[in-house]
Each structure stands twice: as C-alpha cells, then as structure tokens.
Amino acid sequence: MTADISRAMELKPVGVVRSPIKDRDAMPIWGVDAQLDIFEEYEEALTGIDGNSHLILCCWLHEADRKVLKAVPRKISTSLPEQGVFSLRSPSRPNPISVTIVKLLRRYGRHLFVSGADAIDGTPIVDIKPYQAGMDCVFSAKNPDRTQKVRKMLPAEYKESLIHEGYNFHGERCIGLALAVRMAMVANLLLGCDLRSDDVCIVIGKNHCVSDSLIGITGARLGSGRLLYNLRPKLKQSSADSYSIFSQDKAIVFRFKKFMKDFDGVIECDVNDIFDIEVI
Structure with missing residues (x-):
C-alpha cells in the first residue's frame, strides 16, 4: 500500500519565491517582504485572490536536509533540548514543506507581493490558499510551556x-x-x-x-x-x-x-x- 501511495504522489511547483534573502541562515525569524512569481500556466488560478488580506503559502524547502528526524530550535538557542521535527517548525525534515501565513500587499498580474515570507530566493512554491480567520485561527490552541x-x-x-x-x-x-x-x-x-x-x-x-x-x-x-x-x-x-x-x-x-x-x-x-x- 505504501509503495502504491508513493507512486501516486507528484508535486509540481506553481511558481517561485523572489526574496532578498539568499542564505537560509540569514532569514529573520518573522520573515521578509518577498515577491511570489506564479508561472504563466497557473495565472488563472489567481482569479479572486485579491480580496484576501492574508494567504497560506506552501513552499518546498529545496536546500533542507531530508534525513533529519530530531533537531533543536537553533534560531532561539542551540542549548534547548532536542525534539522530533514533527514537533518543531524546523526546515530540515523528511518532506521539507513550509506553511507560512503571509500578508498580501498587492498583486500585479501573476506576481504577488507579500510580507512575512520565510523562504529564501528561488524557493519553489507548491501551493497558495486563502487564509480564513474563522476556519484557520484556533485562538484557544495549546502548545507546550515556553x-x-x-x-x-x-x-x-x-x-x-x-x-x-x-x-x-x-x-x-x-x-x-x-x-x-x-x-x-x-x-x-x-x-x-x-x-x-x-x-x-x-x-x-x-x-x-x-x-x-x-x-x-x-x-x-x-x-x-x-x-x-x-x-x-x-x-x-x-x-x-x-x-x-x-x-x-x-x-x-x-x-x-x-x-x-x-x-x-x-x-x-x-x-x-x-x-x-x-x-x-
């Protein structure tokens, strides 16, 4: 069953991130302003996106180490205890997909200008979804003590x-x-x-x-x-x-x-x- 599922999975980038940050170690923890260039064949998929103030940006972190299963939140402190990557937002993980909420500043054709993007220049975009506060915000959500x-x-x-x-x-x-x-x-x-x-x-x-x-x-x-x-x-x-x-x-x-x-x-x-x- 696992082999059948794997053969059925296929990801194609729909665009690319144009970011002022070239090195992932230089990325600020809260992201930067960036440009999302959507490929021409997917431009029609942007129809109606302008009415959203925020978007869910899904990217493929192409420089990430896919063999990492445990890590520490290094941008906070390397002395914190090691945890499994499924409990962290580390870019290094078996399937390095990033999910980030970005603010849509403006759109020009198939180019989206956003703030809060945490992807380096050249990062492939996997998908874009509208952020819906009533559905996506769980204000009462709990996390481990910080x-x-x-x-x-x-x-x-x-x-x-x-x-x-x-x-x-x-x-x-x-x-x-x-x-x-x-x-x-x-x-x-x-x-x-x-x-x-x-x-x-x-x-x-x-x-x-x-x-x-x-x-x-x-x-x-x-x-x-x-x-x-x-x-x-x-x-x-x-x-x-x-x-x-x-x-x-x-x-x-x-x-x-x-x-x-x-x-x-x-x-x-x-x-x-x-x-x-x-x-x-």
Whole structure:
C-alpha cells in the first residue's frame, strides 16, 4: 500500500519565491517582504485572490536536509533540548514543506507581493490558499510551556515575538501594541513564566488597542477565566487607566505615567518613563 501511495504522489511547483534573502541562515525569524512569481500556466488560478488580506503559502524547502528526524530550535538557542521535527517548525525534515501565513500587499498580474515570507530566493512554491480567520485561527490552541524557550531568547528577540503575537490578534502596529509589549516584557521577567500559561491572568483597562494586544500576547479568554475586566479587591483602585498581569502569588499592575505617541519611542524607552508599576 505504501509503495502504491508513493507512486501516486507528484508535486509540481506553481511558481517561485523572489526574496532578498539568499542564505537560509540569514532569514529573520518573522520573515521578509518577498515577491511570489506564479508561472504563466497557473495565472488563472489567481482569479479572486485579491480580496484576501492574508494567504497560506506552501513552499518546498529545496536546500533542507531530508534525513533529519530530531533537531533543536537553533534560531532561539542551540542549548534547548532536542525534539522530533514533527514537533518543531524546523526546515530540515523528511518532506521539507513550509506553511507560512503571509500578508498580501498587492498583486500585479501573476506576481504577488507579500510580507512575512520565510523562504529564501528561488524557493519553489507548491501551493497558495486563502487564509480564513474563522476556519484557520484556533485562538484557544495549546502548545507546550515556553518558559525555558523564552529564557534562552535574547531580549530583542523576545520583544519581536511579542510584537508579532500582539499584531496578529490586534491587526495594527500602533502605540497600544507597543505599550502591551512593554507590559508583557516586565511581567515575564517578574513572574518568571510563559505568559500564555493557564496560571497567568490579565485585567484589561480602557484602551482597546492595549487590551486587544494583551489578549493576543497572553491568549487570555473570558471562557478560560484568564481575562478580567475589573481589578481584584486586593489591587489598589485608581482613577488612572490600569492593567494587570498576575499569577497565583504575584500581580503586576501598570498605570500610565505618560502616553507617548511614537511606536518606536515606546518600544525603546525606559519602561519607568511610561508606567507606574506596582508589584503585589
């Protein structure tokens, strides 16, 4: 039966990725802007694609080692424990197919311009599908605890991962997202655990953008009991807009000291310039 299935399988590239990255070791963890050149004979397959903001890009990682069965997430840290490639997003695997969500910036004929592509220049495209939020997004999905993984990350890398997670949920790279990222970095340091853990809850405040971004970063939901609107009685009440990230034995309360109007300014400034922080 296996031999019959193998003979029936046949993959043909439908296009190629034109990327500024030539070496896979130089690929940023969150991808780059790239051009997807679809072959002329498949141009009609692009009909109707323009109405989608995001696409599922499937590529064949032609330079990958197909003999690898276990690996470490090397872009995070080579000291993390080795795992099977089916539990990782490593490019090296028996069938090196990559599945990436990219943002469609614009289309020109059979050429698609996207952001977030993690394929090097010349990578064959296997397929393109529309990303459907109602079908493809499982916000309540669970993954193994990331505490050790986060501890191995450089602060700049962790910051970028938080920006990515908050942006994916909120949809805007705004001041509120930047403020939520700074809160999350402080909370991770003081709580010492993965902020998506079942033991971590958040209390959202008045700013919708900050609240949205905190939900995206922590995965907190009303249904899981991890998302709250009002401060618990043990937390100091204040007329100022406040937010809290807490576990069973510690709570960090953030109150705006100064609401800066520049995304990069919020991301790079001293955290004490923008928040009064209370640890309870």
